[in-house]
Amino acid sequence: MTKEKENEFIVLLEKHQNIVHKVCRLYTNNYNAHNDLFQEITIQLWKAYPKFRGDAKFSTWMYRVGLNTAITLYRKSKRKIETQQFEAFEFKISAEEYDNTEEEQLKLMYKAVKQLNDIDKALVFLYLEDKNYTEISETLGISEVNARVKMNRVKKKLKTILNP
Amino acid sequence: MDELELLKSHWKKESNATDKKFTSNDLYSMLHKKSSSIVKTLFYISIAELLFWILLNGFSLIYSESYTKSMRMIYGDGYTAEIFTAISYAIILVFVYLLYKSHKSINTLDNAKKLMKSILNTRKIIKYYVIYNLVVVSLSMVFGFYIVLHKDPNLTENLAHFSSAQMNSLYAVLIVITIGFTLIIWLFYKLIYGFLLKRLNRNYQELKKLEI
Numbered sequence: 001m002t003k004e005k006e007n008e009f010i011v012l013l014e015k016h017q018n019i020v021h022k023v024c025r026l027y028t029n030n031y032n033a034h035n036d037l038f039q040e041i042t043i044q045l046w047k048a049y050p051k052f053r054g055d056a057k058f059s060t061w062m063y064r065v066g067l068n069t070a071i072t073l074y075r076k077s078k079r080k081i082e083t084q085q086f087e088a089f090e091f092k093i094s095a096e097e098y099d100n101t102e103e104e105q106l107k108l109m110y111k112a113v114k115q116l117n118d119i120d121k122a123l124v125f126l127y128l129e130d131k132n133y134t135e136i137s138e139t140l141g142i143s144e145v146n147a148r149v150k151m152n153r154v155k156k157k158l159k160t161i162l163n164p
Numbered sequence: 165m166d167e168l169e170l171l172k173s174h175w176k177k178e179s180n181a182t183d184k185k186f187t188s189n190d191l192y193s194m195l196h197k198k199s200s201s202i203v204k205t206l207f208y209i210s211i212a213e214l215l216f217w218i219l220l221n222g223f224s225l226i227y228s229e230s231y232t233k234s235m236r237m238i239y240g241d242g243y244t245a246e247i248f249t250a251i252s253y254a255i256i257l258v259f260v261y262l263l264y265k266s267h268k269s270i271n272t273l274d275n276a277k278k279l280m281k282s283i284l285n286t287r288k289i290i291k292y293y294v295i296y297n298l299v300v301v302s303l304s305m306v307f308g309f310y311i312v313l314h315k316d317p318n319l320t321e322n323l324a325h326f327s328s329a330q331m332n333s334l335y336a337v338l339i340v341i342t343i344g345f346t347l348i349i350w351l352f353y354k355l356i357y358g359f360l361l362k363r364l365n366r367n368y369q370e371l372k373k374l375e376i
Binding site (some may be wrong): 006009010011013014017022038039040042043044046047048051061064065067068069071072073074075102105106108109110113117118119122124127128129130138139140141142143146149150155158162 | 172174192271276370374
C-alpha cells in the first residue's frame with residue numbers, strides 16, 4: 001500500500017482513536033493488555049482498510065472491526081509495546097461533576113459491566129455509544145428483536161449484580 | 165434503568181476526554197507490528213498440519229524401503245500402490261483448496277456471528293483433514309500388521325511356534341498400540357484447538373443461543 005494511503009489511515013485513526021480505547025477499556029483490565037488489544041485492533045483495521053469504502057463512515061466501520069477483534073480474533077500476546085507518551089488510565093470519575101452517591105453508583109456500574117460476558121459487554125458498549133437496535137443487530141449478526149431481548153436481559157443481569 | 169443512563173451520560177463526557185491519546189508515531193509503528201490473532205495462528209497450524217502429513221507420507225515413500233516392500237506385499241506388483249498414492253495426494257490438494265477458500269472467506273468486516281462462523285468452518289476443515297489422516301494411518305497400521313504377520317516369510321516361520329493364546333495376545337497388543345497412537349494424536353489436536361478456540365466457541369454459542 002502506498003505511503004499516502006498509510007498517512008491517510010493514520011490521520012483517520014488518530015482522530016477516532018477514542019473508539020478503540022473504549023473497546024479496550026471494556027475488554028481488558030490492565031495497561032499492558034489495553035495497549036496490546038489496541039495494537040491488534042489497529043493491525044486489523046489497517047488490514048481491512050483496502051476494503052473500506054468511502055461511503056461508510058470510518059468511525060462506524062471502526063466499531064465493527066474493533067468489537068470483532070475484541071470478542072473474536074484477539075489472543076493475548078507477549079509482544080512488547082513501545083509508545084512515546086501514553087498514560088495508563090482507569091475510568092476517571094471527577095468529583096467536581098458528580099456528588100458522592102453518583103460517584104459511588106458509577107464505580108459500581110463500571111465494575112458490574114466488567115463482570116459481564118464478552119457478548120453482553122458488546123451490547124452495553126453499543127448501547128452506551130448510542131447505537132440503535134438496527135446497528136446493534138447488524139454488528140453482532142443477530143435479529144433486531146433478539147438484540148432487544150438480549151439488551152433487556154443484560155439490564156436485568158446488571159441489576160442482579162448491583163443488588164445481589 | 166437509572167444507573168445505565170447515568171453511566172451513559174458519564175461515558176459520553178469521557179469520550180471527549182483527551183488524556184488517552186497515541187501519537188501518530190505510535191500508531192505508525194503499530195501498523196507494522198505482527199498480528200497475533202486467532203486467524204493467523206489457525207493459518208499457521210493448518211499449514212503445519214498439511215506439511216506434517218505430506219512430509220510423513222513423502223518420506224516414507226521415498227526413503228523407506230521396507231515401506232515400499234510392504235506396499236508391494238499389500239497391493240501386489242501392479243500399479244495399485246501408485247494409484248493409492250495419487251489418490252491420497254489428490255485428497256491433500258482438495259484440502260489445500262478448501263482451506264485456502266475458507267481462510268479467504270474470513271472477513272473482519274462481517275458481523276460478529278458470521279466472522280465466528282467462518283473461523284469455526286476453517287477449524288472444521290482442519291479437523292476433517294486430521295480425521296482423514298488418522299483413519300488412513302490406523303487402517304494402514306492394521307493392514308500393515310496383518311500383512312506382515314501373515315505374508316512375511318521370516319515372521320510366519322517364527323509365529324508358527326506361537327500358541328493360539330500367544331497369538332491372541334499379540335493381536336491384542338497390536339490393536340492397543342494402534343488405538344493408543346490414534347488417541348494420543350487426537351487428544352493432542354483436541355488440546356490445541358480447545359485451548360485456541362475456547363473463547364470463540366463460548367461467544368459463538370452465546371450468539372447462537374439467541375436464535376433458538
